[in-house]
Amino acid sequence: xxxxxxxxxxxxxxxxxxxxxxxxxxxxxxxxxxxxxxxxxxxxxxxxxxxxxxxxxxxxxxxxxxxxxxxxxxxxxxxxxxxxxxxxxxxxxxxxxxxxxxxxxxxxxxxxxxxxxxxxxxxxxxxxxxxxxxxxxxxxxxxxxxxxxxxxxxxxxxxxxxxxxxxxxxxxxxxxxxxxxxxxxxxxxxxxxxxxxxxxxxxxxxxxxxxxxxxxxxxxxxxxxxxxxxxxxxxxxxxxxx
Amino acid sequence: xxxxxxxxxxxxxxxxxxxxxxxxxxxxxxxxxxxxxxxxxxxxxxxxxxxxxxxxxxxxxxxxxxxxxxxxxxxxxxxxxxxxxxxxxxxxxxxxxxxxxxxx
Numbered sequence: 001x002x003x004x005x006x007x008x009x010x011x012x013x014x015x016x017x018x019x020x021x022x023x024x025x026x027x028x029x030x031x032x033x034x035x036x037x038x039x040x041x042x043x044x045x046x047x048x049x050x051x052x053x054x055x056x057x058x059x060x061x062x063x064x065x066x067x068x069x070x071x072x073x074x075x076x077x078x079x080x081x082x083x084x085x086x087x088x089x090x091x092x093x094x095x096x097x098x099x100x101x102x103x104x105x106x107x108x109x110x111x112x113x114x115x116x117x118x119x120x121x122x123x124x125x126x127x128x129x130x131x132x133x134x135x136x137x138x139x140x141x142x143x144x145x146x147x148x149x150x151x152x153x154x155x156x157x158x159x160x161x162x163x164x165x166x167x168x169x170x171x172x173x174x175x176x177x178x179x180x181x182x183x184x185x186x187x188x189x190x191x192x193x194x195x196x197x198x199x200x201x202x203x204x205x206x207x208x209x210x211x212x213x214x215x216x217x218x219x220x221x222x223x224x225x226x227x228x229x230x231x232x233x234x235x236x237x238x239x240x241x242x
Numbered sequence: 243x244x245x246x247x248x249x250x251x252x253x254x255x256x257x258x259x260x261x262x263x264x265x266x267x268x269x270x271x272x273x274x275x276x277x278x279x280x281x282x283x284x285x286x287x288x289x290x291x292x293x294x295x296x297x298x299x300x301x302x303x304x305x306x307x308x309x310x311x312x313x314x315x316x317x318x319x320x321x322x323x324x325x326x327x328x329x330x331x332x333x334x335x336x337x338x339x340x341x342x343x344x345x346x
Contacts, residue, residue: 029331146321149277184257184327187318191332194314198278203311 002207004189005214007035007062007088007110008141008177013042013050024057025183033215035062035088035177040078062218064088066112072101083107087221090139096122103130109217110139110175115148118155123163128170135220137213138167140199141179142192160199168205175217176209247288248307251342252335254317256299258328264294267301270323270330274316287313292339302342310335 011022013036026034036050047063054061065086069075075091075098083089090110093099099122102108111131113121123138131138140163144156167174176196180186187195189210196206223229228236256262268291275284288306295301305313320330336342 146319182327184321184329186329188331191314191318194311194332195318197311197315 002189002211003033003215004031004211005033005035005062005218006031006178006210007033007064007175007214007217008090008139008179009034009036009186010143010179010181011036013038013046016053019050020053020057022180022183022186023054023059025186026178027057027059029186029188031059031189033060033062033218035064035214035218037064037066037090038086040065040067040082040085062087064090066090066092068092068094069098071095072097075101075105079105079107084225087218087225093122094120099123099127100130103127103136104134105136106134108134108136109221111136112139112141115141115144115156116152118159121159121163123166125166125170128166128172131172132170137173137175137217138163139175139177140164140209141177142187142195143179143181143185145195145198146185146187157198164196164199164201173213173216174201174205174209175214176206177214248337249288249304250307250310250335250337251292251339252303252305252313252317253333253342254301254303255331255333256301256328257331258299258323258326260324260326261296262323262328263296264291266323267291267294270320270328271303271313271317274320275313278316278319279312283309283312289313302339 006026009022009026011019013019051061063086065082067078069078088109089107090112091102091108092112093102102111113123140160148156164174176192178186192210193203193206230236271289275287287309290304291301292304293302314332317330317332322328334342
């Protein structure tokens with residue numbers, strides 16, 4: 001059975017009531033793995049509390065941090081500090097140098113771009129080539145597609161169409177996330193798959209972007225963060241009893 | 243030569259804080275199709291609201307098979323009706339009404 005994942009559920013983690021409502025809704029929609037963005041300075045107790053709320057409704061929580069660095073130095077410093085603290089690291093690229101650095105850095109999982117300014121979306125062929133050689137995926141949030149209208153939505157769909165085509169030709173994985181800030185903006189995986197046809201993504205690719213690709217990222221990172229991980233391709237299988 | 247038009251039925255779940263009338267749902271779906279695919283796209287959709295249960299918040303929508311993905315995307319894109327937040331979810335899709343009710 002397909003295991004659907006939503007790596008960007010923007011549930012306010014401090015508001016327990018809304019968090020419970022949104023996670024329950026997410027489970028009802030068919031998701032089993034959710035990524036909730038947490039602040040970089042989050043305490044482990046708070047993560048445990050959110051994890052408990054998620055597990056109560058039947059969801060597997062993925063801790064995620066969203067970085068919005070102003071320059072490459074800030075990005076590198078944040079990655080050094082936070083990579084081992086979170087299961088998924090997403091970089092919101094607001095400038096071209098940051099986008100290029102994020103695309104080639106193997107510690108970055110997701111690349112996301114500004115929604116309302118198409119000239120600030122830097123996912124071009126050069127960016128895709130860099131991303132294809134590292135581990136970064138392109139993240140497409142669906143909430144803006146639902147909430148925007150008129151020329152803003154037209155421009156966004158046009159940008160997404162171009163980016164999805166570039167990603168496919170350079171074999172850069174695409175992750176479709178809800179980006180939902182309220183339960184009215186949450187949709188079922190099949191609804192997202194249908195919406196992906198707006199930017200010419202075929203349904204099998206969209207289905208992969210909602211299940212296999214995000215689950216693969218989480219699995220890979222959990223393996224790396226486990227104490228048994230030594231190096232890529234090398235892990236401790238058994239320890240001798242003391 | 244005229245060919246029989248193949249149709250699909252979509253079972254919808256409507257989530258809204260306020261109760262909505264049949265006309266509201268119809269208008270919202272038509273407007274969403276026109277907004278996303280234009281009048282040319284809407285003319286191919288063959289939209290028809292077969293059933294609407296206001297109490298349960300459930301509806302059955304009919305469309306042509308050719309326009310199924312268009313209608314599905316349009317239904318999913320609806321976020322507001324009468325300036326109130328709503329969400330329409332496609333629960334099931336089937337070729338006949340009988341099969342749609344059996345899929346529950």
